[in-house]
Amino acid sequence: MWSSFTYEEPSVSSLLILSSWLYLLNVFGYLAQRLLSAGLLGQILIGVIYGTPLARWLDESWEEAFVAIGYVGLLVVVFEGGMSSSISTLTALLPLSTCIALTGLLCPIAMSFVLVPMCSFSFVHAFAAGSALSSTSLGTVLAVLNPSSIGFDLRRTKLGTALLSAAIMDDVVAFILVKVLQVIGAGSGSGNSGGGSIGANIGRTIGVTIGLGVALLLLSRFVLRPAYRQMRTIRQGRLVTKGSLLLCMVLVFIGMVAAAGYAGTSPLYGAYIAGLACAYLSEAEPGPSPPKSLSVELLPTRKPARSYTFPTTTPIPTPIPSPPRSPSGSFADGDSRKKPGLRSTFEGVVGPLLNYLLLPIFFGSIGYCIPFVPLWQGRVIWRGIIYAILMILGKGICGAWLLLWRRRKSGWKGAVFIGLAMIARGEIGLLISQIAYHTTSPLLVEDEFLIITWAIVICTIVGPVGVGWAVKRWGRKILEGGWE
Numbered sequence: 001m002w003s004s005f006t007y008e009e010p011s012v013s014s015l016l017i018l019s020s021w022l023y024l025l026n027v028f029g030y031l032a033q034r035l036l037s038a039g040l041l042g043q044i045l046i047g048v049i050y051g052t053p054l055a056r057w058l059d060e061s062w063e064e065a066f067v068a069i070g071y072v073g074l075l076v077v078v079f080e081g082g083m084s085s086s087i088s089t090l091t092a093l094l095p096l097s098t099c100i101a102l103t104g105l106l107c108p109i110a111m112s113f114v115l116v117p118m119c120s121f122s123f124v125h126a127f128a129a130g131s132a133l134s135s136t137s138l139g140t141v142l143a144v145l146n147p148s149s150i151g152f153d154l155r156r157t158k159l160g161t162a163l164l165s166a167a168i169m170d171d172v173v174a175f176i177l178v179k180v181l182q183v184i185g186a187g188s189g190s191g192n193s194g195g196g197s198i199g200a201n202i203g204r205t206i207g208v209t210i211g212l213g214v215a216l217l218l219l220s221r222f223v224l225r226p227a228y229r230q231m232r233t234i235r236q237g238r239l240v241t242k243g244s245l246l247l248c249m250v251l252v253f254i255g256m257v258a259a260a261g262y263a264g265t266s267p268l269y270g271a272y273i274a275g276l277a278c279a280y281l282s283e284a285e286p287g288p289s290p291p292k293s294l295s296v297e298l299l300p301t302r303k304p305a306r307s308y309t310f311p312t313t314t315p316i317p318t319p320i321p322s323p324p325r326s327p328s329g330s331f332a333d334g335d336s337r338k339k340p341g342l343r344s345t346f347e348g349v350v351g352p353l354l355n356y357l358l359l360p361i362f363f364g365s366i367g368y369c370i371p372f373v374p375l376w377q378g379r380v381i382w383r384g385i386i387y388a389i390l391m392i393l394g395k396g397i398c399g400a401w402l403l404l405w406r407r408r409k410s411g412w413k414g415a416v417f418i419g420l421a422m423i424a425r426g427e428i429g430l431l432i433s434q435i436a437y438h439t440t441s442p443l444l445v446e447d448e449f450l451i452i453t454w455a456i457v458i459c460t461i462v463g464p465v466g467v468g469w470a471v472k473r474w475g476r477k478i479l480e481g482g483w484e
Contacts, residue, residue, distance in 0.1 A: 037468020047367020073358025082275020137426025185439025384454020411481025424463030
């Protein structure tokens with residue numbers, strides 16, 4: 001007997017709840033952007049109100065669906081971050097990014113052992129806490145770096161590239177730590193330490209991470225880029241449409257996310273390197289050659305009135321330079337310069353969907369994953385605040401590498417900016433803490449879980465607000481010291 005899902009008209013109350021949820025996510029994002037320069041905080045608040053923590057207006061099945069939809073939004077925004085990067089700049093700054101990432105990883109873990117005497121954590125539980133707070137919310141970082149939030153495209157500068165690559169490194173390592181905690185939690189319950197399983201998981205994740213990067217590099221260099229060049233020249237560029245370019249991006253995106261997830265590393269890493277591959281392909285598009293020293297895409301010289309849209313991320317249009325004379329043998333058809341490119345197609349087709357729907361749902365889903373009511377216990381609050389201060393310092397110190405790297409005192413504003421941008425923990429921190437809390441043999445008891453949640457929440461507030469303050473106060477001066 002055949003079967004199918006029974007179609008039923010949604011109730012009026014369901015329609016009102018869903019429509020108001022989607023609308024208010026954007027409204028509160030707009031208000032929080034105006035007041036705090038961090039629209040995501042307003043969307044997280046709406047998630048707390050509508051979801052399980054308070055009103056419980058969203059059914060559990062809806063919350064599960066919104067988590068999945070929101071995570072797609074996170075993957076897409078990570079893809080956009082990779083596509084907005086400069087490959088040459090990323091390569092040159094890889095040692096600096098590695099130092100920033102290692103500092104942001106090791107300092108929170110080391111500082112978390114203060115929980116042993118302060119809150120009577122065991123050493124294993126303190127390590128679980130440090131693992132949750134060692135991550136950096138890549139989604140939050142990309143949201144606060146968006147051009148519509150700060151007035152210029154910081155993602156394509158040296159400072160932005162170093163920040164994004166450090167954040168993705170921390171998230172990949174956080175994914176490894178998730179596997180470690182799962183093995184420890186399962187092994188503790190069975191009396192088995194699981195040392196062999198931990199080693200196998202770590203080795204597999206590291207090997208897959210490196211292998212995927214190398215494989216995509218070779219594929220992009222010898223297959224994808226030549227094919228993309230040919231596509232833009234064949235039949236006078238008639239194959240180059242927004243639909244065909246969107247298909248190219250979707251295939252690369254889905255392929256790398258699937259490869260990363262099934263192979264055993266973070267899907268976020270797959271989305272990021274897929275974006276890097278598309279950035280590499282976009283260099284094959286006709287247009288002015290990129291300058292040797294990357295400069296910021298500035299707005300017009302006169303100071304415009306700052307405009308806000310409902311979501312925090314709508315790309316600011318930048319002046320389009322007139323196409324230069326085509327060099328000999330570059331492209332057969334001069335009209336191909338008028339064809340859309342990968343970045344412009346993404347901004348025009350995917351950007352509105354991402355900014356008005358996927359990202360608000362993502363940050364809203366973070367909100368109802370926060371155990372809001374149990375947090376307000378005296379014995380938990382003061383411990384959580386002290387731990388949060390330590391975790392802010394643990395990530396804030398990352399910015400010192402900018403001062404040490406070239407020893408330029410004029411770069412201290414960029415150092416402060418990097419430190420503030422690395423603070424937010426967000427979705428990855430909540431994921432790791434909940435895994436540690438719900439393992440077979442829990443690595444966190446209830447009070448410990450709530451203390452860690454306090455630290456995650458406070459850091460996720462302080463990071464975006466601090467970045468907004470720095471940009472308002474210094475503007476483009478944060479790029480002083482050669483970080484433009």
